[in-house]
Amino acid sequence: MVQTHQRAVFSLALKMLADEEEAKDVVQETFIRVWQSICDYDPQKSFTTWLYTIASRLCIDHLKRMRRLLPLPEDERVLQRFVADTDCQRTLENSEWVAIVRMLANELSPKQKLVFTLCQLEGLPSTEVEQITGLDARQVKSNLYVARQTIRKRLTHLGYE
Amino acid sequence: MNKTDEILERLRTAQQPVIDDPDMLLERIVGSLDVQDSKANTLSLTGRVGDRALLIIRTVLSIAALWLIGLFIYTTSDTPAHQLREQQGLTYYTYSISNGSTLKDVYTSRQRKGNSTLSYTQLRSKLYENK
Numbered sequence: 137m138v139q140t141h142q143r144a145v146f147s148l149a150l151k152m153l154a155d156e157e158e159a160k161d162v163v164q165e166t167f168i169r170v171w172q173s174i175c176d177y178d179p180q181k182s183f184t185t186w187l188y189t190i191a192s193r194l195c196i197d198h199l200k201r202m203r204r205l206l207p208l209p210e211d212e213r214v215l216q217r218f219v220a221d222t223d224c225q226r227t228l229e230n231s232e233w234v235a236i237v238r239m240l241a242n243e244l245s246p247k248q249k250l251v252f253t254l255c256q257l258e259g260l261p262s263t264e265v266e267q268i269t270g271l272d273a274r275q276v277k278s279n280l281y282v283a284r285q286t287i288r289k290r291l292t293h294l295g296y297e
Numbered sequence: 298m299n300k301t302d303e304i305l306e307r308l309r310t311a312q313q314p315v316i317d318d319p320d321m322l323l324e325r326i327v328g329s330l331d332v333q334d335s336k337a338n339t340l341s342l343t344g345r346v347g348d349r350a351l352l353i354i355r356t357v358l359s360i361a362a363l364w365l366i367g368l369f370i371y372t373t374s375d376t377p378a379h380q381l382r383e384q385q386g387l388t389y390y391t392y393s394i395s396n397g398s399t400l401k402d403v404y405t406s407r408q409r410k411g412n413s414t415l416s417y418t419q420l421r422s423k424l425y426e427n428k
Binding site for chain 1: 299300301304305307308309311312313314315316317319322323325326327329330333334
């Protein structure tokens, strides 16, 4: 189970926290929580959704505890390279993911960041995002809209729009 | 499609982050699960002993509370009747808690009560004995 799902949890945690070590800690804590509360799991529902729910809550907790990470000058160069690259299937290193997320989603609130990451970066359907976050459709939509507008402003400020 | 949408779409289709050393992370997770498991076993053992002690304490306290409630009802229901008899000017000897609570007090008060049930002739002689 850990082998099957650890990459998905890591992907979510890295994009949310923009820190590789913190992301690994979240992966570890997620599976401990799964182990501890496996009796609460409803087999009628998707296991992945349940796993994402636990991981999301832990990411939000970590985000609240962590001090806000400010983008570094190198982060902007990473974003420039990514935008300039025409290869659609470009391979991104973890450090590049960290830099891009730090550049784009730095000003988002934890809830906006979670909705944006799940919908936009992980590509999950909105019904699943509603189940994971516990928000209704309208709240998911409005959080995603605000997140996208903030990122658009950021990109405009950087001269990409 | 504007530039923002294009960048976000490319991020969505880009290769997802990978764990640089998945086996090490797996080992770390499994290790922490073992620790959690042993902790849970210890907690459940101490929990069982604690539960039993708590049950005994609760039982003892419940019995004590019931005994106190019974005592309270007994004493409060006896006092008004005693006071009423005194108000009516009748002489009764009861063994309420105010007369004492030892076994000797109770015995004496019973003896007095037995003596107080005099026959008609005894009462008449008592009534006219000073005349």
